Amino acid sequence: MPHHLMNLRHVPDDEADEIRALFDAHDVAYYETPPSRWGISMGGFWVHDDAEAARARALLDDYQRQRFERQRQAYEQRLAGGESVGVWSMLRRRPVRTLAACIGILVIMGLSLLPFVRIG
Structure with a gap:
């Protein structure tokens, strides 16, 4: 049964590219469905296997935690630089x-x- 790992609606291109590279680097057997132009289908990253889903979810959680920290630091630097x-x-x-x-x-x-x- 397919496991939906992540919704691609409103995901920036750089983040989606980084996730693809992460999955490719760790040999995750995933497939991707693109979001529709009119917002009807959400698109996303999927896997078929239960064990693969758990491994991909752990990688994705770790990546999102790191990305959050990077984005938070960049935001705080912009605030400190007066670019709010x-x-x-x-x-x-x-x-x-x-x-x-x-x-x-x-x-x-x-x-x-x-x-x-x-x-x-």
């Missing part, structure tokens, strides 16, 4: 674009809520 990505930093870097986006969001929210406000 938040509303205030975007407002300081690109004030016109950020204000236009905020105004657009408010207009869309207003138009969406207008029928409900008129009911009351």
